[in-house]
Amino acid sequence: MNLADMDLNLLVVFHHLLRERRVSRVAQTLGLSQPAVSNALRRLRALLGDELFLRTPGGMEPTPYAQQLAAPLSQALDTLRDALNVRASFDPPTSTRCFTVAMSDVGETYFLPVLMDALARHSPGVTLRCVSVADPALREDMAQGRVDLALGSLPQLQAGFFQQALFRQPYLALMRQGHPLARRKQISAAQYRQAGHVRVIAAGTGHGRVDRALDQLGVTRQVQLTVSHYAALGHVLGSTNLLATVPERFAQRVTGPFQLLTRPLALPLPTSTIAQLWHAHLHRDPGHQWLRALVARHFGSEADFPAVEAASPP
Template sequence: MDIHDLDLNLLVVFDVLLRERRVAAAARELGISQPGVSNALNRMRRVFSDELFLRTPNGMVPTPLAESLAEPVSDALGRIRAMLNKPTGFDPAQSARSFTIAMTDIGEIYFLPQLMKWLSATAPGVTVSTVRDTAINLREEMETGRVDLALGFLPDLQAGFFQQRLFRQRYVCLYRRGHPAAGADGLTLKAFRAAEHISVVAAGTGHGLVDEMIQRAGVTRNVRMRVPHFVAVGHIVQQTDLIAVVPEAYAMRTLEPFGLACAPCPVKIPDIVINMLWHGKNHRDTGNRWLREHLFEEFSR
C-alpha cells in the first residue's frame, strides 16, 4: 500500500476506536458524529482490504491486522503529539507539584534512580509518589486523576487511555556467578529443566504469565519457591542456586549489586512491551505532558 492512498486523519480515528472499542464513545472523544466515525472506518477497510474491527455484543473487536497495526500507529501518533504539544504554562523550576505514577517494583528499580536525578537538577520542588497497579483500581484512579501516569507491561489497560511505547524487552535467566549449571554460553535447555527455580507470580502485571508460557513450550520447571514480586529476587538468587526468569531491564539493574549473571532463556518467551499510559483527563495537562515528554526522551529505545 502506498502512503499516499491513506488519509492520515484516519489513523487518529483508528487509534481512538482501538482504545474505546465503541463507535459512540469514539465519536464523543473525536468531537464528530457517529456516522462520521463509521464512514472513516469504511474508508480504512477499503484501504487495508480488511474489516479491522468486528461488531460484537461487547463492542468493536480488532482483527489480527488491526492488532498488528495498533502499536506502530499509537507510537507514531504519540511522537507527533509530543512534537506539536510542547508544554506551556508549567514552570518545572518553580513548581511544587506532586506526581503519582503507577509502576511495579521493577519499574521503581529501573526508572526511579534516573528520574529522581533529573528532577533534582531541573525541578527541585517536584515530588513523586508511586503506587502498585495491583493494589488499587488503576483504571478508576487514573480516570479521577489521582494517578497521573502508569509505566510497565499493562495489557489490560487499553480502552480510554493513551499509550506510548517506551521499549521492548526479552526475558532472561538470572543466577549467581559461578552457578554450577551455567556454562560459558549460559544455560542449556537440559540445565534449565534440571535446575531449581524461583518463580515470580506478580499477579495482574502480565509477568505472571511466564509460567504459563513455559508450560506451553512443553517445559516443566522445578519451582522451589514462589514470590509475589521481584524486590527480593536478587537477594535470594545471590545466596542460592535458584534460577529466576525475569525481564532483562530488572536483570541489568541487579548484576553488579548482587554479583549475578544472566543469559538468554533457553525457552522461547515472547518479548514484552513496556508502555507509558495516561488517561484522556490528563492528555492536555501541561505538567503531565512535561513529565511524559521527559520519560519518553530518557527511556524510549
C-alpha cells in the same frame, strides 16, 4: 431545572462525595470546613429534590439518582477541567507539583533512580508519589485523577487509555556468579528443566506471559520458591543455586549490587513491551505532557516506538 440556578461549586462537592463518601475527607480535599460541605449538600438536595447521599456506618452512600448522575457529571467536569487547563502554564524549574505514578517493584527498581536524578538536576521542586499497579482500583484512580501515570506491562489498561510504548525487552535467566550454569553461554531447555527456580507472580502486570509460554512449550520448572514480587530476588539468588526468569531491564539493575549474572535462554519466550499509560483527561495538561516527555526521553526507543496510541474504547 435551569442551569442558571446551579452553583458549579455544588457539583464539585457532589463529585468528591461520590469518591470519598465522607464529609470530613471532602472538606480536607477541598480546603473547606465540614459545615460548609454539609451546607453545600443541603443546597444541592433542595435543588435536585433528592437526598443524594444517605448516612450509613460505612460512610455516605449515594442514592440511585446520585449514581445515575455520577458518570455524566464526572465526564462534564473532566471536559470543563481540560478546557480550563489548555493554556495553563507549567515551569519545570520552579514547579512544586507532585505526580502520582503507578508501577511495579520492577518498575521502581528500574525507573526511579533515573527519574529522581533527572528531577534533582532540572526540577528540584517536583516530587513523585508511587503506588502499586496491582491495586484493583487503578483504572478508577487514573480516571478520577488520583493517579497521573502508569508505567509497565499493563494489560488491564490497554483499553480506554492513551499509551506510548517505551521499549521491548527479552526475558533472561538470572543467577549468582558461582552458579553451576554460570559457565554456559546459553541455558538450554534441558538445563532449564533441571535447575531449581524462583517463580515470581507479579500481580497486575503482563509478566505472567512467561508462565503461559512455558506451559505451551511443555517446559516444567522445578520451582523451589514462589514470591509475589521481584524485590527479594537479589538476596535469594545471591546465596543459593536457584535461578529466576526475569525481564532484561530489571536484571541490569541488580547484577552489579548482588554479584549476579544473566544468561540467554534457548527457549522461544515472548518479549515484554513496557509503556507509559495515562487517562484522556490529562492528555493536554502541560505538566503531564512534560512528565511524559521526560519519561520518553530517558527510557523510550523512538526508532522502535515513535508514536502515541490514542485512547481506545474501554
